[in-house]
Amino acid sequence: MKIQARINGDDNNIFNLAFWDAIQFSNTQSLTIQSNDFARLKQVFSEITKIEIFVSGSLVAQYTSYDSFSEMIYKGEMYIESENIFAETIEVKLTKINLVDQVERIQKEVDKVVDIDSMSTEEYRQYLLGVIGQKCQQQIYDGDYVNISTGSKKFTYNAEDQMNIQNAVNILMLVPTLEKVPYHVSKDSCYLMDALDMLTVYMTLQTRLTYLTTRGNAFNMWIQNAQTKEELMNITWESELPQEYQENVESIYSYALYIAEEVAKVFHVEERKAARENSSTVVTEEYAEE
Numbered sequence: 001m002k003i004q005a006r007i008n009g010d011d012n013n014i015f016n017l018a019f020w021d022a023i024q025f026s027n028t029q030s031l032t033i034q035s036n037d038f039a040r041l042k043q044v045f046s047e048i049t050k051i052e053i054f055v056s057g058s059l060v061a062q063y064t065s066y067d068s069f070s071e072m073i074y075k076g077e078m079y080i081e082s083e084n085i086f087a088e089t090i091e092v093k094l095t096k097i098n099l100v101d102q103v104e105r106i107q108k109e110v111d112k113v114v115d116i117d118s119m120s121t122e123e124y125r126q127y128l129l130g131v132i133g134q135k136c137q138q139q140i141y142d143g144d145y146v147n148i149s150t151g152s153k154k155f156t157y158n159a160e161d162q163m164n165i166q167n168a169v170n171i172l173m174l175v176p177t178l179e180k181v182p183y184h185v186s187k188d189s190c191y192l193m194d195a196l197d198m199l200t201v202y203m204t205l206q207t208r209l210t211y212l213t214t215r216g217n218a219f220n221m222w223i224q225n226a227q228t229k230e231e232l233m234n235i236t237w238e239s240e241l242p243q244e245y246q247e248n249v250e251s252i253y254s255y256a257l258y259i260a261e262e263v264a265k266v267f268h269v270e271e272r273k274a275a276r277e278n279s280s281t282v283v284t285e286e287y288a289e290e
Contacts (some may be wrong), residue, residue, distance in 0.1 A: 136216035
């Protein structure tokens, strides 16, 4: 699993990170990059307009409030757990743009007019890739309703949600017999969540993420292979994918469902649910007898 940062939307400025934690980043405002090339990093980070974070190719976070760096510190060789390697690293401490410039930057984005007619085929191709990427990310972040023990409930799945849910599942992997697990909802307070419900939420949303990411990648391939601007202009996120791309999406999604079933088996989800229901029935019958 690779964790990467792309700077200013430039594929030539993609750097492997040592790790990624959204909460830690908000506190430290720094990136630990797998590199020993100070000159290259100083050149790229001297002027920042956008930072995008990718995990295994999927966009998980985006920042537009940083403009440069204040310090670069050589951290030496570190073990990169996500890639199972050792690599030299440099910590890049970022600086935020001032409030006036930040408002101006946001206003420019709001006021920006996209003149599609004047775009060349390649310009429109890149524009469409960005639109599809944003649509895909938004659907992932929106999450979905999940049927848990208390009924159907909406769970969002933005970058912070993904991290919080994964952390909760990691705890359950270490102690799978736990009845409850702490869960911090993004923009809300932490509470103890039923362990089986947490696993259900994780498997549901992670499977959905796999489907949407695979669908987004299929659209990217379709767009990259399109020959004319007219063909590109007929592609939207709501379009039906060509058969060869759709078949691959369905194949990957089918395997993601299989993985979810195997995860459920590891945690004995169905057996534990049945035991809980039986226990509830026994208690109800006891009260009925009284």
